[in-house]
Amino acid sequence: MAGGAREVLTLQLGHFAGFVGAHWWNQQDAALCRPTDAKEPPGELCPDVLYRTGRTLHGQETYTPRLILMDLKGSLSSLKQEGGLYRDKQLDAAIAWQGKLTTHKEELYPKNPYLQDLLSAEGVLSSDGTWRVKSIPNGKGLPPFTNAITPKPVMPTEGSIRVWSDFLRVHLHPRSICMIHKYNHDGEAGRLEAFGQGESILKEPKYLEELEDRLHFYVEECDYLQVAEGTAGSGVETSLICPFSLSTSLQGFQILCDLHDGFSGLGAKAAELLQDEYSGRGIITWGLLPGPYRLGELQKNIYRLLNTAFGLVHLSAHSSLVCPLSLGGSLGLRPEPPVSFPLLQYDATLPFHCGAILATALDTVTVPYRLRSSPVSMVHLADMLNFSGKKVVTAGATIPFPSVPSQSLPDTLMQLGEATPWTPLSACGDPSGTCCFAQSVVLRGLDRAHHTSQLAPGTPLPSPLHACATGEEVLAQYLQQQQPRVRSSSHLLLTPCKVVPPYPSLFSSSLSQHGSVLDGLPTGTAVESIPVLGALCSSSSLNRALGDLAKDLSKLDLRRWASFMDAGVEQDDLEETLQDLRSLAQCYESGDDRLVD
Numbered sequence: 001m002a003g004g005a006r007e008v009l010t011l012q013l014g015h016f017a018g019f020v021g022a023h024w025w026n027q028q029d030a031a032l033c034r035p036t037d038a039k040e041p042p043g044e045l046c047p048d049v050l051y052r053t054g055r056t057l058h059g060q061e062t063y064t065p066r067l068i069l070m071d072l073k074g075s076l077s078s079l080k081q082e083g084g085l086y087r088d089k090q091l092d093a094a095i096a097w098q099g100k101l102t103t104h105k106e107e108l109y110p111k112n113p114y115l116q117d118l119l120s121a122e123g124v125l126s127s128d129g130t131w132r133v134k135s136i137p138n139g140k141g142l143p144p145f146t147n148a149i150t151p152k153p154v155m156p157t158e159g160s161i162r163v164w165s166d167f168l169r170v171h172l173h174p175r176s177i178c179m180i181h182k183y184n185h186d187g188e189a190g191r192l193e194a195f196g197q198g199e200s201i202l203k204e205p206k207y208l209e210e211l212e213d214r215l216h217f218y219v220e221e222c223d224y225l226q227v228a229e230g231t232a233g234s235g236v237e238t239s240l241i242c243p244f245s246l247s248t249s250l251q252g253f254q255i256l257c258d259l260h261d262g263f264s265g266l267g268a269k270a271a272e273l274l275q276d277e278y279s280g281r282g283i284i285t286w287g288l289l290p291g292p293y294r295l296g297e298l299q300k301n302i303y304r305l306l307n308t309a310f311g312l313v314h315l316s317a318h319s320s321l322v323c324p325l326s327l328g329g330s331l332g333l334r335p336e337p338p339v340s341f342p343l344l345q346y347d348a349t350l351p352f353h354c355g356a357i358l359a360t361a362l363d364t365v366t367v368p369y370r371l372r373s374s375p376v377s378m379v380h381l382a383d384m385l386n387f388s389g390k391k392v393v394t395a396g397a398t399i400p401f402p403s404v405p406s407q408s409l410p411d412t413l414m415q416l417g418e419a420t421p422w423t424p425l426s427a428c429g430d431p432s433g434t435c436c437f438a439q440s441v442v443l444r445g446l447d448r449a450h451h452t453s454q455l456a457p458g459t460p461l462p463s464p465l466h467a468c469a470t471g472e473e474v475l476a477q478y479l480q481q482q483q484p485r486v487r488s489s490s491h492l493l494l495t496p497c498k499v500v501p502p503y504p505s506l507f508s509s510s511l512s513q514h515g516s517v518l519d520g521l522p523t524g525t526a527v528e529s530i531p532v533l534g535a536l537c538s539s540s541s542l543n544r545a546l547g548d549l550a551k552d553l554s555k556l557d558l559r560r561w562a563s564f565m566d567a568g569v570e571q572d573d574l575e576e577t578l579q580d581l582r583s584l585a586q587c588y589e590s591g592d593d594r595l596v597d
Contacts, residue, residue, distance in 0.1 A: 008049050008251060009066050009215070009219065009252075010066060012256045013255065013270065014256075014267075015071055016290050016351055017257055018071055019355030020355040023356045023360075024362055024363060025065055026169050026503065027503070029169060031047070031495070046371065049251075052064060052065075052221070065170060068211065068218070070178045071179065072180050072192060074184055074185035075164075075185040076163070076179070077162060077163045077166055081177045158352055169502060175218070178214060182201075192261055194261075194564050195262060195265035195310040196564070196567035196568025198262035198263050198267070199269050200265075219250055250281060251281065251378050251379070252378040252379065254366070257286065258287075258289075260303075268310070268311060268314035271318035272317075272318045275318045282378025282379040284382060285322045285323070289324060289328060290326070290351060290354060291328055291350075291354050292335060293335065305549070306556075308549065310569070310577050312324065312392060316392055317580075320378065321381070321386055321393060323392070326358075327354050330427055330545075330548075331546075332551075334548075342402070343399075343400055343510070344508070352504060360499070360530075363497055365534040365535065365536050367534075368440060368442070368489070368491060376440075385537075387538075389587045390438075390587050390588060392546070394428050394537050394542060395425045395535065396422035396424050396535045397532060397534040397535070398423060398533040400531055401530075401533045402517050403446055403450065403517065404517045404519065405518075405519065408450050409446060409471055420432065421482075422533055424541075426545075428542060428545035434544075437539070438487040438537070439487075439537045439538070441475070441479060442532075443493070444495055444496060444497065445514075451471025452474060453465075453466035464477060496530055496531055497532045498528070499530055510522055511527050513528050515529055515531055538588075541588075545585075546581055550578060553578055558574065
């Protein structure tokens with residue numbers, strides 16, 4: 001463990017959460033593999049916040065996500081549940097029976113061609129069945145290629161992506177994946193569809209013990225000064241437990257959780273467990289919703305509404321902060337078109353595309369509690385945003401931020417005008433005319449030379465922003481001008497967001513390799529990194545969005561949807577959730593809202 005790192009444990013619950021999470025971890029991995037001669041100085045973000053070091057039985061150093069992942073049977077494709085860094089325990093089991101033996105082996109999914117290419121480049125499967133990765137420079141990530149010609153990376157095609165594990169390029173720890181075998185990922189039968197089903201999973205001793213075992217493993221090691229790998233014959237890491245350790249370095253948990261299906265209930269129950277077991281730690285929950293839904297799928301849409309309502313209410317009760325994330329335009333039943341980005345072209349029906357965009361936003365808005373220098377703790381970030389009962393926040397991002405090589409940051413911000421500078425990503429509708437109570441803003445990926453005005457001395461200044469001495473002052477003053485009475489926190493980073501394969505090719509041809517808007521003709525160069533502006537806001541738009549969600553909920557004839565109630569939710573639960581949702585919406589009333597009422 002790195003000295004001073006304030007570790008975060010990530011829980012990733014659900015299949016769409018898997019798409020967002022796979023892109024998220026790929027982006028973290030790409031940042032670890034950054035060449036040493038990059039223009040951006042390394043070290044602004046501390047990877048030890050999200051990653052853990054270890055060592056295999058064969059002495060190979062590892063660096064894996066501090067992650068617990070739960071998904072359904074059939075969601076892993078060719079990915080092994082125990083991961084790929086360690087030898088399969090079952091291969092070492094001695095067979096005592098000397099008689100006739102019949103083996104029934106389930107047919108394996110073929111490995112995605114992208115992952116085959118990746119594995120051949122990053123390591124080798126040795127004769128003893130152990131995956132040996134290349135050595136880790138300075139204990140962090142995979143080394144850059146040393147051969148003279150770097151092989152061109154293979155881009156996975158949309159048609160080859162069936163599940164999130166088809167494009168995950170990060171090796172996971174054996175204790176990361178927890179499969180739920182009682183429900184199916186594929187098919188129409190045995191689906192995890194309702195909030196009550198998800199809640200009931202963690203009421204079963206089997207799954208509760210599995211989750212608690214993984215929590216204890218990761219939490220208890222966060223303060224240990226040494227990691228010892230491998231109990232005798234197990235092939236799985238264990239920690240050298242120090243009896244005096246109080247796990248004081250764990251700052252909290254971030255939960256990536258599907259809101260639209262039964263994982264909404266599982267996430268709520270997991271957040272309740274964390275709140276009870278680890279009091280005082282931050283719990284920030286990202287409630288994930290896929291793109292726009294189809295009008296013809298009435299039951300799925302009703303279940304989506306119910307799961308979202310129950311999820312937001314219960315998650316906000318047990319989390320420090322909750323933020324819905326979606327490219328859709330509405331939380332309720334009324335269909336709205338997906339959001340658009342001036343410099344992106346994406347297919348809102350593809351989780352592969354939607355997950356990439358949301359992961360990019362997530363990689364940016366989580367910067368404050370991942371900083372190496374002067375980080376903002378998860379608890380402090382939540383306290384800044386969730387005062388007066390406002391535990392739900394909205395997210396927004398400009399992907400990519402429109403940086404032009406010939407312009408400075410003050411020039412670009414002036415061109416954005418008075419409109420909200422980011423695209424809303426919480427399915428709460430158009431933010432125009434709404435009030436912001438508090439916000440945390442991050443701008444990353446701009447060269448320092450462009451942070452301040454480059455006008456010649458004596459030139460009249462177009463705006464007060466051009467008089468600022470630093471980029472941090474420019475951003476802070478811009479936010480102050482936009483929202484004069486809002487409590488704001490802002491961070492400006494040089495480090496861009498990595499978008500190398502398997503990130504999909506979504507970007508306009510007018511962008512350079514590093515995401516700048518080109519002045520001349522397109523070069524056809526693949527975009528590898530981009531500047532991003534991201535924000536978390538406590539906004540009055542939630543008054544309207546949560547209020548509309550409550551109205552839709554109150555209009556349902558539950559006699560038609562008895563199957564949802566049969567999953568473990570009672571009529572009294574629905575009435576209580578409806579009242580809590582209305583109370584939550586009232587927390588976000590602005591002065592204008594009260595006048596209208």
